[in-house]
Amino acid sequence: MIQTALTLLRKDLRLFARDRTALFFLLVLPIGLGAIMGTAMGGGMMGGGSKARKIAIAVEDLDRTPRSQELVEAVRSIKELRVEVTADVRRLVADGDRAGGLVIPAGYGEALSSGGAPPDLVLYRDPAKQIASQVMVFQLSPVLFQQTAKGLGSRMMGRVTELMDLPEASRGAITEELMGSYLRVEDIMEGVEAAAAEATAEATAEATAEAGPEAEAGAEAATERDDDAPPVTSATEPDATEPDATGDVGIMEALPGLMGLQIEDLSPPRADGLPRSAGASHAFSAMAVMMLLFNLVAFAGTLLEERAEGTLDRLRLTPQAGRAVLLGKLLVTMLLAIVQLVLLFAFGALAFKVPVLEHLPALAAASLTWAFAASALGLLFATACRTRKQMEGLSTLVILVMSAVGGAWFPREILPEWFQTAGLVTPVAWAMDAFHGILWYGKGVLSTPELGGVMVPLVVLGSGGAVMLAAAFALYQRRFESA
């Protein structure tokens, strides 16, 4: 029995080794997808480490002073950010074109120079790009700390000298001396402590000399109270270090307040007043893009099936078929695509409150364009391959890779920069931009003064679809009609 089993084993191994599609799925596909996933998730392969990943941030300098320029340059120096100094950053973030936008308000430089409290920097964030937003805040933090340290220190010192009730004439001198020497927060804090101790000692000595032993006891009591007090914060700073209900203060929540940073998440409003869900919008956009591709390519593959079964020849032998065979395939795949998209979005609207009805015209335009482009891609696969099996292997790999780099699996902005650029070659990236732009950002087809439109992705998809269809027709003529 063992001998028989081994004979059968040899038979199966021979068959398997000669099945290229099976080999492809067993060996190539998992490694290929693993490489993409690993790169996307921060692995070092193919230059995909965290250093290759850049978050796009727009900076708007309303202050235009040397101090604000200094801050802009410091932000530019952050390797993990791709910085663009521009105007109207709020709109850029609202449009989804940038993960975040930093605004340096007017008066920022003057306040820092004069030792006063500068107005808060404003950071606009796109809630649909949570990972990018968090990375951005984290990367900005050291720079913002350094740049605002002087102001923070000045304000802290001013408050200390007030508390110490030092003579007004000496307050400026003490502050200036300290701030001239220390730039880092830790140093400033050490300086603050030392200055406070020195000032306290001086004040105590003066008060003792003027008021006698009772006053000395009172001063000692005051010193004890100050020692127990929490680090001094400016009254004008946002009180971001306030504990939450659980009594904890998360570093990410505390950081902005410490840096003088006011964060505003730009969540697009909905006409029906319901909150938008970035996750649901992304999920349904991704399903609309990726699953449609799989289904349409599979359906377009019936062309190869018909060739193998002989029905394609029979169609070609009829006087009226000709290239209408391919056109018919295009129309039916488009129709199936539209049916699938309608069902998908109807389910999304009902079960997940995806704002489908609110953007129906734009969504219809995007669905039609994507149905056309995806159908054309399916026909291109079908006409480029010789057998259905070959097409299934090739199309699976291409669709999965396109979906990964095109942003259907995870947001494109978390991918390494060259991945993001490569993604733009795929129709998936443009289709995601269109659907997510409509469902999350609330964009229409055309731009408005408040919001950009999805015309560009739709034009790219439509043009790409036309090119793919032309290539499919050319291949059909060469490989099907005269073969």
Add this chain to the structure above:
Amino acid sequence: MQPIPAQVRDAEAEASSHVIEVRGLQKTFGDVPAVQGLDLVVHQGESLGLLGPNGAGKTTTLRILSTLLTADAGTVRVLGLDPAKDGPALRTRIGVVPQDIALYHGLRAEENLSLFGELSGLRGARLQERVEWGLETAGLVERRRSLVSEFSGGMKRRLNLVAALLHEPELVFLDEPTAGVDPQSRNHLFEQVEAIHRGGATLVYTTHAMGEVERLCDRIVIMDRGRCLAQGSLEGLRDLEEVRAGLGSGLQVEPGADLERAAAILREHGVGAEVRGAAPDLESIFLALTGRALRDESQEVPS
């Protein structure tokens, strides 16, 4: 006006009766020559058998003649048209019964016929009339609403045949149309093909089954390795010297003669002789025992 010489008139008349005229036809797939310099003429109303083993070039020739393939070299005229250039016009006048069951198995019998009829240019009442004719001819009126996937091999073959004839073509190519069917269905198919021929259509029938050619064809072309080895009527081929040389001898007596007496006379003259009944071929025995009626009740399990 100059009078046209008699020999020119004869040549033109002969050419006009040529439904198919092929000169020096060549077709190669990669390095493999499929057809090598084939010359072929088919006359109006003729039933030509293209006979040859697998790989002889029969199907390739047929595909070129029927516009599905383009030739590498040579001239081809079919019904006065060039298949490579006049495809759409030619397709309205020819019918092709493919070797494969080229039907949509997920469609019903009548849906298949409607589809191919419509694509052949039939519309409205005419289309309906031809679909009815097809179902009747194929013996599938009762099964018109059945899916093709539920049909037996014979039923599929019959439908495969009539689907090519809906637009009443002048010239019909049949590429091994009886492959894999039971003798009843094969006999039914033969009868349909004979009916088409009687109706005036010219037939080109490719097969490697000798019996089919004997029964259906007026003239035979024997091909091998892409070349024509011989052509002519069955009698003409039998008279070929190389054929005669390879055959044994026999004694022919007139029909109705007293065979036992003839054998006795031969024996009296020292020639060994005995009377035996002619051995029928297996197909004849099978048909004699099981009858010639179609058997459709034994369906294949749908795949």
